[in-house]
Amino acid sequence: MPKRTKSIPVNIMANEFGLGIVIERLFAKDLQTAGIEDAKQSHREDGHSFFLLESGSVSMEIDFKAYDIQPPCIVYIHPDYIIRY
Known part of the structure; x- marks a missing residue:
């Protein structure tokens, strides 16, 4: 299991109800207009992440x-993994 480093930020996934589960449909064009500068930096999520890629392609780093x-x-991305898009 990867060793935790304090200098890598953790993104909080909780929604407005305080739940650690968030399900939403995102499109690449929406991410570009929303400004995903934070996702371009190495970070962790505070929960388990699942991504369904239906079309296009994605380049990302998982644990470097x-x-x-x-x-x-x-x-699937475990909360201990360091990711960058």
Whole structure:
């Protein structure tokens, strides 16, 4: 299991109800207009993350290893993993 480093920020996933589970549908164009500068920095999420890639492709780093992900694909990211998009 990866060693935790205090200098890497943790993104809080809790929604307005205080739950640690968030389900939403995002499109690449929405992410670009929303400004995903924080996601471009190495970070962790405070919960388990699942991504369903239906179309397009995604390049990301998981624990400092680069991945080019092609659809159809489900990506699981554990809270201890350090990620960057």
